[in-house]
Amino acid sequence: MGHGGNVIAELETDHREVEEMFDRIRALPPRDEKRKDVADEFTIELVRHSVAEEMYLYPAVREHVPGGDAIADREIKDHATVEKLLKDLEKASVGDAEFDTLVAQVISEVSAHIADEEKNLFPALAGVCSDEQLNDLGDKIRTAKKVAPTRPHPGAPSTPPGNKLLAPGAGLVDRARDFVTGRGK
Template sequence: MPSSATDVVELILRDHRKMEDLFRTMRNVEADRAGALGEFAALLMAHSAAEEAKVYPALRRYKNVDDEDVEHSVHEHQEANEALLALLEVEDTASEEWEEKLEELVTAVNHHADEEERTLLNDARENVSDERRAQLGEAFATAREEQLAADCGSIENVRKVVASGKN
């Protein structure tokens, strides 16, 4: 079995749990909401881009991984990116608008993470060898780090990605 440090399924799950933690912080009026949003934006954009560049194309090659699930995940990334941009554009983190846009983002991301975990990640766990999951994990981690280093969570980059319709 690959270690949890390199198994692509575990790395993706770890990011999903981190996003949930950041949502809790962003919902807390006492917390540094803007700081948490900045961290969340970088994580979401890096995570999605790395999945689409390194993980999804590989999963499409497995006959027991549903191509429609992969396509659906890509579509949901776009929805999450649009919801992220809407929240990044709200200047007052204490406003009603912030609360509304945050809940739209939470809904989009949690829906996607839940579906991805039940479909693609379960399929990958069952159908992709431990060795291949470790290789994909390394590719995912490298792509994710490159995105983070390129300031992928900046509002300018999120705008560009949303405008282009893909990560």
């Protein structure tokens, strides 16, 4: 979170952090209570990352990248799939077989999404945006992650202006709940 640099460097660093969390959860034995803590960690990061991308990255892709509407729509669809899985994971107990199945599905979906963004979307964006535009987007992404929700909200809007209006309020409520429950520490 908040690594500095242009939008691509920022998001790729997020990707590496999430992959490290995936490695940590895979290394823990089934039913280990620490698996829930790691799942909460990657849920927090994935939700904040996704909301920030939906607020700023995908509108920039729509504006600057040829065929950007189709690319952004596909990415938002991927986010919706993962967000539903994360919501189900949030409700699951680490002792349930469903927990491990959901973790595996999240890892599979997110890994494919990361690979696609890094192979296709990021190079396309870098090819049409100036360094200044990419740095500005990086600043916007970092700011958005600070106020973004930390819990999945599958029914929330995923495009501007709705997401820009509602995400900070949901984020405030989520962070208050996290503080009270100790989630994500």
